[in-house]
Amino acid sequence: MLKIYNSLSRDKQIFTPIDAGKVRMYVCGMTVYDFCHLGHARVMVIFDMVSRWMRASNYEVTYVRNITDIDDKIIKRANENNEAIDVLTQRFIDAMDEDSEKLGIIRPDIEPRATQYVQGMLDMIAKLIEKGHAYQATNGDVFYSVRSFQGYGKLSGKSLEDLRAGERVEVDTFKKDPMDFVLWKSVKPNEPNWDSPWGKGRPGWHIECSVMSAEHLGAHFDIHGGGQDLQFPHHENEIAQSEAAHNCQMANFWMHNGFVRVDDEKMSKSLGNFFTIRTVLEKYDAEVVRFFILRAHYRSPLNYSDQHLDDAKASLTRLYTALRGREVSTNIIDWNHPQAQRFKEAMDDDFNTSEAVAVLFDLAKIKTDESISLLKNLGAVMGILQRNADEFMQGETSQALDVDAMIVARIEAKKAKNFAEADRIRKQLADAGIILEDTPQGTTWRRA
RNA sequence: GGCGCGAUAGCAAAGUGGUUAUGCCACAGCUUGCAAAGCUGUGUACGCUAGUUCGAAUCUGGCUCGCGCCUCCA
Numbered sequence: 001m002l003k004i005y006n007s008l009s010r011d012k013q014i015f016t017p018i019d020a021g022k023v024r025m026y027v028c029g030m031t032v033y034d035f036c037h038l039g040h041a042r043v044m045v046i047f048d049m050v051s052r053w054m055r056a057s058n059y060e061v062t063y064v065r066n067i068t069d070i071d072d073k074i075i076k077r078a079n080e081n082n083e084a085i086d087v088l089t090q091r092f093i094d095a096m097d098e099d100s101e102k103l104g105i106i107r108p109d110i111e112p113r114a115t116q117y118v119q120g121m122l123d124m125i126a127k128l129i130e131k132g133h134a135y136q137a138t139n140g141d142v143f144y145s146v147r148s149f150q151g152y153g154k155l156s157g158k159s160l161e162d163l164r165a166g167e168r169v170e171v172d173t174f175k176k177d178p179m180d181f182v183l184w185k186s187v188k189p190n191e192p193n194w195d196s197p198w199g200k201g202r203p204g205w206h207i208e209c210s211v212m213s214a215e216h217l218g219a220h221f222d223i224h225g226g227g228q229d230l231q232f233p234h235h236e237n238e239i240a241q242s243e244a245a246h247n248c249q250m251a252n253f254w255m256h257n258g259f260v261r262v263d264d265e266k267m268s269k270s271l272g273n274f275f276t277i278r279t280v281l282e283k284y285d286a287e288v289v290r291f292f293i294l295r296a297h298y299r300s301p302l303n304y305s306d307q308h309l310d311d312a313k314a315s316l317t318r319l320y321t322a323l324r325g326r327e328v329s330t331n332i333i334d335w336n337h338p339q340a341q342r343f344k345e346a347m348d349d350d351f352n353t354s355e356a357v358a359v360l361f362d363l364a365k366i367k368t369d370e371s372i373s374l375l376k377n378l379g380a381v382m383g384i385l386q387r388n389a390d391e392f393m394q395g396e397t398s399q400a401l402d403v404d405a406m407i408v409a410r411i412e413a414k415k416a417k418n419f420a421e422a423d424r425i426r427k428q429l430a431d432a433g434i435i436l437e438d439t440p441q442g443t444t445w446r447r448a
Numbered sequence: 449g450g451c452g453c454g455a456u457a458g459c460a461a462a463g464u465g466g467u468u469a470u471g472c473c474a475c476a477g478c479u480u481g482c483a484a485a486g487c488u489g490u491g492u493a494c495g496c497u498a499g500u501u502c503g504a505a506u507c508u509g510g511c512u513c514g515c516g517c518c519u520c521c522a
Contacts, residue, residue: 264515
């Protein structure tokens with residue numbers, strides 16, 4: 001029985017899908033004006049894990065993750081680069097796909113791009129105006145009137161009074177209420193624009209997700225996810241738009257993953273303390289990064305540092321060491337196995353991947369054929385441990401040294417009791433970052 | 449200022465009103481020609497404080513510290 005922490009109710013709730021056996025999930029994806037950083041990697045990995053577990057639990061999953069391809073920052077970046085907007089966005093979508101694939105992420109079923117849903121946005125805005133939830137201001141922008149929506153603040157736990165009291169709320173004289181947010185921005189010189197009943201312009205950010213989720217999942221769906229920083233105002237605004245337009249609850253469950261931090265501060269574009277996925281992958285194996293993300297609980301903050309990735313690498317290496325040279329009999333999981341049950345209980349408890357990973361280590365220690373097979377097959381559920389162990393431990397890059405020949409030479413030296421020569425060879429390899437391991441089946445090696 | 453989250457051993461990270469989390473790391477033993485890997489053991493863990501309780505690190509209150517949202521952000 002799956003329980004999920006629901007941001008909306010602020011507690012764990014038993015997950016019951018709207019349609020039996022089916023899960024419809026929407027996750028806010030990337031605004032594509034730059035390379036993805038580790039914070040984006042976390043969202044991708046976490047919701048990949050969620051959809052994998054749902055599928056492993058025999059749900060039929062429809063997973064939608066959108067792409068924001070029209071936005072202030074995109075326009076700004078395109079201007080800076082003197083690059084066409086669609087060229088820029090496609091470049092970073094391609095980069096995102098590359099990063100995502102390396103991290104072992106199964107592509108979402110649908111990846112809608114905002115610019116392809118403008119008509120739907122116009123329809124929803126018209127509906128909101130008609131229902132008295134939106135208005136066109138004198139500057140031409142169309143705003144959502146937060147005062148018109150009863151439940152505004154229910155997701156973030158904020159009240160309009162508290163928000164108004166906040167000093168950081170900038171007062172826009174065109175708005176009826178300072179918290180009103182834009183649905184349609186009237187055109188500015190040299191900016192992309194679409195025709196609308198309110199004049200040429202482009203959509204606001206929040207309306208995009210309300211429209212794309214409804215188009216693919218319906219007005220009412222099971223799970224809406226994203227990073228914690230989107231809870232307010234983005235998700236709050238989505239609720240206001242969708243629920244006002246459709247007269248029904250938008251999502252039953254809201255899931256928010258914790259931040260990736262650097263030195264205990266949130267990793268973000270604005271702070272400039274971010275590491276892109278590709279930068280990290282120059283130094284660390286992508287599976288190590290995935291494992292680093294999965295061994296922490298998705299709602300906890302996750303501190304990034306080389307030390308922590310080194311630690312994750314050593315841990316993952318231990319699991320692969322257990323798999324090395326072992327036959328995996330089947331890819332069918334016996335969920336009645338005590339360890340498989342522990343794994344399932346952990347995952348069903350709000351996706352407790354820390355606990356699930358602990359089960360993997362216990363299986364690695366047990367070492368029976370059954371436990372090793374289970375280790376590999378449960379790893380598959382998490383999207384790890386699926387490579388050949390030698391490949392993981394040795395890497396794919398070619399050798400400057402002929403390792404195999406040196407191993408043979410060392411074995412000869414050992415047979416001749418010439419241990420000085422044997423140790424010299426081992427030292428030479430060690431200096432090149434190659435560690436030898438003598439086993440009853442012969443000598444193997446791995447990278448440090 | 450408003451709202452919220454967190455504080456677990458050297459590092460990381462789950463969890464529980466009383467019984468070994470787990471991983472990394474360090475040390476010792478077994479093993480090995482010596483190593484590595486593996487196995488075994490050790491490493492005085494639960495921010496401070498006052499309560500509730502037979503018993504609290506786990507529940508309640510207070511305090512301290514850290515972080516986040518309130519502005520674009522995954």
